[in-house]
Amino acid sequence: MSVDDLDTWMWAHAIRGQERAERIQRQFFRRASPRPRRQWEPPVDVFETADAVYVIVALPGVSEDRLTDLEIRGDILFVAGERRVPAPAGDAVLHRLEIPHGHFERRxxxxxxxxxxxxHELRDGCLYLTLSKR
Known part of the structure; x- marks a missing residue:
């Protein structure tokens, strides 16, 4: 292999590597969709009596005005909304953020x-639902 062929081969190999790196970078830095996607699912407890079904959905820090959807579609209970990160007064420094926040959906x-x-009632960080059997 001549020196010119080696230079051409090395140059082509470098360009292919750069194209691959750019392709990988585009995968990680895609533009976010305009509609919020589900970020977390709150846990749910379901109880039944002879007359009703009771559902408890854990929604710490979610107020009534932050519930965007609460309905039954066929045999699926659908609860959606948003939990904002509580902002303490003053110049607080965040050290740990474990409680889920952002958009949530639970089916x-x-x-x-x-x-x-x-x-339905929001109390003690939970959404309490009473579902009547028809």
Whole structure:
């Protein structure tokens, strides 16, 4: 192999490497979609009595005005909203952030047909739902 062929080969190899690096970088730095995607799913407890189904959804720090969707679609309970990061007064320095925040969605399949939400209440960091059996 001549020196010119070696230079051409090395140059082509370097360009292919750079193209590969740019392709990988584009994968990691894609533009975010304009619609918020689900970031976290709150845990859910479900209880049943003869007349109703009770659902408890853990939503720490979520106020009523932050619930964007609360409905039953067929046999699926759908709860969505947003939890903002609480901003303490003053110049607080964040050391740990473990409680989920941002947009949330929870879909819970209910094994009972034709349930209706008759009551809901946000209390003690949880959403309490009463679903009536028809």
């Amino acid at each position: 819970a399949v209910l094994p009972w047909a034709r349930l209706v939400i008759v009551a």
